[in-house]
Amino acid sequence: MEAILKVKDLGIAFGGNKVLDSVNFYVNEGEVLGIMGPNGAGKTVLLNIISGILKADHGEIIFLGQNILKESITARTAMGIGRTFQVPRAFEHMSVYENILASVVYGQKVSEKAAAVKAREILKLVKLEERANEPAGKLRLINRKRLEIGAALASDPKLLLLDEVAGGLTNAEVNEILEIVKTIKGRGVSIIWIEHIIQTLMEGTDRIMLLANGRDLLTDTPEEVMKSSIVNEVYMGAEEDD
Numbered sequence: 304m305e306a307i308l309k310v311k312d313l314g315i316a317f318g319g320n321k322v323l324d325s326v327n328f329y330v331n332e333g334e335v336l337g338i339m340g341p342n343g344a345g346k347t348v349l350l351n352i353i354s355g356i357l358k359a360d361h362g363e364i365i366f367l368g369q370n371i372l373k374e375s376i377t378a379r380t381a382m383g384i385g386r387t388f389q390v391p392r393a394f395e396h397m398s399v400y401e402n403i404l405a406s407v408v409y410g411q412k413v414s415e416k417a418a419a420v421k422a423r424e425i426l427k428l429v430k431l432e433e434r435a436n437e438p439a440g441k442l443r444l445i446n447r448k449r450l451e452i453g454a455a456l457a458s459d460p461k462l463l464l465l466d467e468v469a470g471g472l473t474n475a476e477v478n479e480i481l482e483i484v485k486t487i488k489g490r491g492v493s494i495i496w497i498e499h500i501i502q503t504l505m506e507g508t509d510r511i512m513l514l515a516n517g518r519d520l521l522t523d524t525p526e527e528v529m530k531s532s533i534v535n536e537v538y539m540g541a542e543e544d545d
């Protein structure tokens with residue numbers, strides 16, 4: 304299997320706060336890599352660096368064989384990196400359909416007709432067809448998460464970055480998100496999935512990386528990671544800090 308993404312010795316500090324010290328990992332083609340780690344571990348920061356929102360102080364990001372550290376956010380999106388945001392970002396007054404359509408049209412050369420077809424296809428995939436005409440601002444959380452995933456799919460990503468799309472949902476809703484992610488994976492998309500919920504990590508990922516203390520402390524199959532004493536130590540330590 305070929306790695307679609309390789310991250311080497313990635314580091315970033317904000318002032319004196321060294322959030323990522325040296326992070327190293329890869330994502331294979333068609334794989335779902337889960338990322339877990341305590342609050343403030345730098346998981347979102349890592350996604351922001353991969354998508355180009357933040358600039359790393361050092362390290363390499365190789366996407367499809369090319370170092371992308373100097374590429375802009377839009378260039379990375381065009382190359383095939385899509386992402387969701389931890390706090391969903393929809394145009395509140397626009398309908399669900401218009402939101403998806405806006406994402407499809409944004410930065411892409413696509414005819415009106417093709418854009419409409421694609422927007423409908425995405426609505427179906429994220430199971431929002433019945434909400435197509437509702438204002439995005441009126442959606443409940445599960446549907447906001449669906450819309451967030453749909454918007455990220457608009458650029459046809461080869462690598463999809465998910466930031467806590469299952470956070471705050473009920474068990475039944477988490478299962479619906481798991482189904483959607485499985486469908487996306489089934490289309491050959493590689494995925495990095497940040498989540499706190501153990502069930503999503505166990506059922507929805509192929510491998511899990513534990514990010515803590517600025518480093519990739521452990522990366523292994525979900526079973527091995529959950530058995531590891533390192534995970535316990537990290538989370539126990541985090542609790543004692545509170």
Ligand SMILES: Nc1ncnc2c1ncn2[C@@H]1O[C@H](COP(=O)(O)OP(=O)(O)OP(=O)(O)O)[C@@H](O)[C@H]1O
Pocket residue numbers: 317322340341342343344345346347348349389
């Ligand atoms: N743009 C920024 N400028 C300064 N500090 C930042 C910036 N972005 C993140 N940080 C800091 O980096 C640290 C890691 O934040 P991050 O949001 O990546 O954590 P996280 O692992 O995603 O946590 P959570 O599980 O709560 O989402 C925090 O201390 C945060 O305050």
Ligand SMILES: [Mg+2]
Pocket residue numbers: 346347348389466
């Ligand atoms: Mg976060």
